[in-house]
Amino acid sequence: xxxxxxxxxxxxxxxxxxxxxxxxxxxxxxxxxxxxxxxxxxxxxxxxxxxxxxxxxxxxxxxxxxxxxxxxxxxxxxxxxxxxxxxxxxxxxxxxxxxxxxxxxxxxxxxxxxx
Amino acid sequence: xxxxxxxxxxxxxxxxxxxxxxxxxxxxxxxxxxxxxxxxxxxxxxxxxxxxxxxxxxxxxxxxxxxxxxxxxxxxxxxxxxxxxxxxxxxxxxxxxxxxxxxxxxxxxxxxx
Numbered sequence: 001x002x003x004x005x006x007x008x009x010x011x012x013x014x015x016x017x018x019x020x021x022x023x024x025x026x027x028x029x030x031x032x033x034x035x036x037x038x039x040x041x042x043x044x045x046x047x048x049x050x051x052x053x054x055x056x057x058x059x060x061x062x063x064x065x066x067x068x069x070x071x072x073x074x075x076x077x078x079x080x081x082x083x084x085x086x087x088x089x090x091x092x093x094x095x096x097x098x099x100x101x102x103x104x105x106x107x108x109x110x111x112x113x114x115x
Numbered sequence: 116x117x118x119x120x121x122x123x124x125x126x127x128x129x130x131x132x133x134x135x136x137x138x139x140x141x142x143x144x145x146x147x148x149x150x151x152x153x154x155x156x157x158x159x160x161x162x163x164x165x166x167x168x169x170x171x172x173x174x175x176x177x178x179x180x181x182x183x184x185x186x187x188x189x190x191x192x193x194x195x196x197x198x199x200x201x202x203x204x205x206x207x208x209x210x211x212x213x214x215x216x217x218x219x220x221x222x223x224x225x226x227x228x
Contacts, residue, residue: 033215042220043159043204050214090158094216100166101147101208104216106158 006107021076023091030096032074037088117142121219138205139187147208195226
């Protein structure tokens with residue numbers, strides 16, 4: 001069953017702690033993305049990667065870090081520098097093309113709460 | 116870069132009526148326009164998309180229209196049902212910029228039984 005898997009579904013973070021959200025896809029997509037969604041809000045881009053071993057900052061990258069060592073995996077670390085991390089985090093992937101666009105496939109999300 | 120504006124931010128319709136959500140984009144090089152539906156607590160899911168060489172596309176009760184000259188595109192839902200209640204996002208892909216989708220801020224559609 002092809003798709004994109006995020007884990008865990010729920011995550012609790014203590015003040016000053018780093019946490020890592022997992023995102024794995026078996027769709028053979030080159031591009032992967034991380035979005036943050038706050039209640040009643042739209043999708044804000046944190047980081048994206050269009051090829052292995054390369055990634056770019058999105059609109060709200062401060063306090064977050066990523067790696068892209070494998071095509072299938074794009075983990076997101078929420079660091080202690082992110083002062084308000086409570087949100088719903090969505091990972092997505094897509095075919096990468098510089099000509100025609102393609103839709104994104106989204107994971108089911110991780111809900112992060114600071115306790 | 117690309118900028119996508121989406122209106123309205125909230126929309127309430129009676130069951131059986133039609134709903135229309137409109138988006139405008141700024142980059143004339145944009146060539147792909149998907150629409151996503153996100154139910155509460157769930158992932159956004161692609162419901163319909165259109166490419167710039169097509170003016171209209173229909174899939175059962177859902178249709179999308181594109182006006183390249185005016186740089187706007189719209190989602191039309193006919194014979195709305197309670198299960199259509201969700202947040203809808205439009206997006207535009209620019210083939211001459213960052214090669215990624217730019218999303219609108221979303222429209223919360225409520226279908227009243």
